Amino acid sequence: MCGRFARRSTQQVLADWFGVELEDMPWFAPTYNAAPQSVQPVVRLNRDSGKREFALLRWGLVPFWAKDAKPAYTTINARAEEAAQRPAFREALKQRRCLVPADAFYEWQRPDPTLDAKTKHPFAIAMQSGEPYALAGLWERWRPKEGEPLETFTILTTDPNELMEPIHNRMPVILEPRDYDRWLDPGDPSHPPVDLLRPFPAEKMLSWPVSARVGNVRNDDARLLANAPSQDEGGFCLTIL
Secondary structure, three states, X not given: OOOEEEEOOOHHHHHHHHOOOHHHOOOOOOEEEEOOOOXXXXXXXXXXXXXXXXXXXXXXXXXXXXXXXXHHHOOOEEEOOOOXXXXXXXXXXXXXXXXXXXXXXXXXXXXXXXXXXXXXEEEEEEEOOOXXXXXXXXXXXXXXXXXXXXXXXXXXXXXXXXXXXXXOOXXXXXXOHHHHHHHHOOOOOOOOOHHHOOOOOHHHEEEEEOOHHHHOOOOOOHHHHOOOOOOOXXXXXXXXX
């Protein structure tokens, strides 16, 4: 599962990282607590020019065939191993893939499965290099009977790597920069690049405990990424593989 992430990189940094002209980007501010149903920037291919573009889409995919926008509440994530079969994601996987820029994502660890869910501890997971990265996403355009079309996205998840296993049994798919073009290129719709939907190398990542403040969507500030004392050890914890 991936239900929260942070994007602190400036637009200039993201323009350079994803190979997009800064002046062509829509304006958006950094966020330290991106949550489902919020509008976030994604990178996709422009259908006319074929070049990469930033677009502002709502998090929670609404299939093009949906009668209403209700599915968005249950489609913030798509399991990589099921996306090709599930009607909600099948067509998007074939031809509407995108990159979701992030600098960290959050996940909640429950130390003891017998304890109440309120005892879960939030962690932030980022790159050791401190660089931004791209989560593998799918996007859709839904047209209501009245009003403007709604563009939405979902984030693909996969099995955890060695860093994530102690925290959660799923992690978002993170793509290597060398694979961005292949993921975005529609190519042969009958053979989407599902081989890219795998756990990211753990040795390139790090995790650390953060404040429970991240659980409230109204909190959106840099302090959310600060290393918080571990409730188990009474100190600080930084995990690097």
